[in-house]
Amino acid sequence: MFQSTLFNRTGWYHKMQDEQPIYFDQDFSFFFGAQGGWQLFRHDDIRAVMSDHETFSSEYISKRGVNFESNLGLIDPPHHRRLRSIITKAFTPTFVTAMAPWIYEQCNELLAPFLESGEMEFVSNFAAVLPMRTMAKLIGIPIVNYEDFSIWGKSLTGDPRIIGMDIYFKSMQDMRTLFEGIVEERKITPQHDLISSLLSAESEEGKLTMEELLSFCGVLLLPGLETIKALLINTMAVLIERPEVAEHIKAVPEDTTKAINEVLRYCPPIISIPRVAKRDVTLNGQEIKKDDLLNLWLIAANRDPAVFENPDTFNMNRDNTKIVTFGHGIHTSIGSVLAKLVGKIAIEVLLQHLKNIRIKENVELSIYVSTITNTLSALPITFETNEVAVNANGN
Template structure:
């Protein structure tokens, strides 16, 4: 598609929020333009309604409102805060992996890549431990393919998650703690505090973005390392190259496949006439393997220069949690390569990929390994 129809209208394409019909964008330069030019390609594409809490979250606003909302939460993802979580994340990783080491096998998604990001974002927000499994189920429903789960399940998950956060917001308004929910309750924009719907939308958006994408990142990294034994062998003796290898995983198998925008005016892109109100779907996966930007793009190269990859987005909506996601993955695989070797996909038990056009990851990833 990138070679033959780099900007193509697909009338049957369905989005997770119910929208149908969209321009599919595949070239790196066009993907970058759509993601960065918010005045022409707006991020406020989702219908706003009382049922759809996500319609007003941080990800669904453009500057200047987006800039104000982003400033409120940037503090929670600052290098100093993220670095303070390092020892806690290391402890959580060890705790998740320990029960499986002697057995020499695990379903990596169920054992590690789902629970770890869930615990990290819950720690940031202040969600009680006993609610983690239920929250993960809601997140899965909200980010699944609507053609599979249906609109009712999508909205029900939002509403149920909203009830949990309303309870937490009421508790924190009476007794603030050192968590992001308390911070958002006290934060102000131009002298005004955030509304409860704004805070609710942000909390849900953070859980989805923080959990689903990092789960995909971890699972895609494990799949890549398990199926590329030469890369795995290199990292086993050159752990200093792990950050570079994980960076290449982000380009090679990005956890987010595509992003949506809506045209605010008639515009030409890639020789096609886009009309005001048309939905756009830009493919990060295609942009990350554009041979005009990345030499030999289908080959995994540990020390490749990936400065132009778009795995965390591009422009004003660049992923606010990118540093945290990188740290989670680095810690997880430092521990994995310290305790495990000869990691392979489990014979006779094929991995099951996530059926989503948004999040690229796995529902099941059975692996076998030797304990070090």
């Protein structure tokens, strides 16, 4: 079933890599409302663009309705360098990995109500909820705001031709208002959360301004939420399509990280990312003009046969150091450590409890409609319970 829905949609990408590796599509719609842009499909071209921030800028988005000037993912050096040097003082791998015991607890809590029935809708009951809880815990957002996360995430990743840009900008403004209130509270009463850590973080570049802090929380929250959600869905889909992978991970749990890394290549949660040309430039024979938008197809780059042998085959033992799922160069995602940690823990817990996972009978799967996120809209599953795991946990 997955062969036609999620994993093997790469025939078109391979065709473009061979015949039109760079071409201009005047009808392409970007998630922020712009239309028309160059489409890039080859791994080397995409890495070259991501490496050259002096020619291809990350400052591609309109600033209407909310100030994006301090958004780490949407700025170039030297401002980017200053922000990253301060943020990395607070958002460290140690800070992230300290959440591991709590994430294990959340995974078990989310799964427990479904063990007896042997079925669940994996997206709405697990894959969508765990990232919301995790991002809220990490940043320091009250539990009452979880439902807002879903609305904001859909407004960011949905097709702008369907949801409309007014909803997009309203969501950004609502999110900003929430963060402003929390920041003011943390100034008075610091907590063990990222907002408190960012307020105190300082490097030789100074401290974050209020605008910079708010922007970073926003760029971490929504992309992080949707990326982790898609990673969980796509990993579960792989385990169903390839039960031998699930059995291998159960037998050799230390290979869970390798499996997650291959999912990130084989079926990445993000489809593509934009850039804008800062000057006229020739790239692979194409004349790109200043202010032209570019769309970098990460999903195609990760399946480029010039870089990955047998790219349409899932192989957790391959070298994945060249995948571009989390970007490349100075704009490599700062949230990649968190996404991989949540994915690893979730799969460990799921496979500890579940076996013989299947798609529920008579269900037709559909792709989530988005210009950013590469995943399924729903994933109803059935399973058997691993009795050893259940008894070991006292259930």
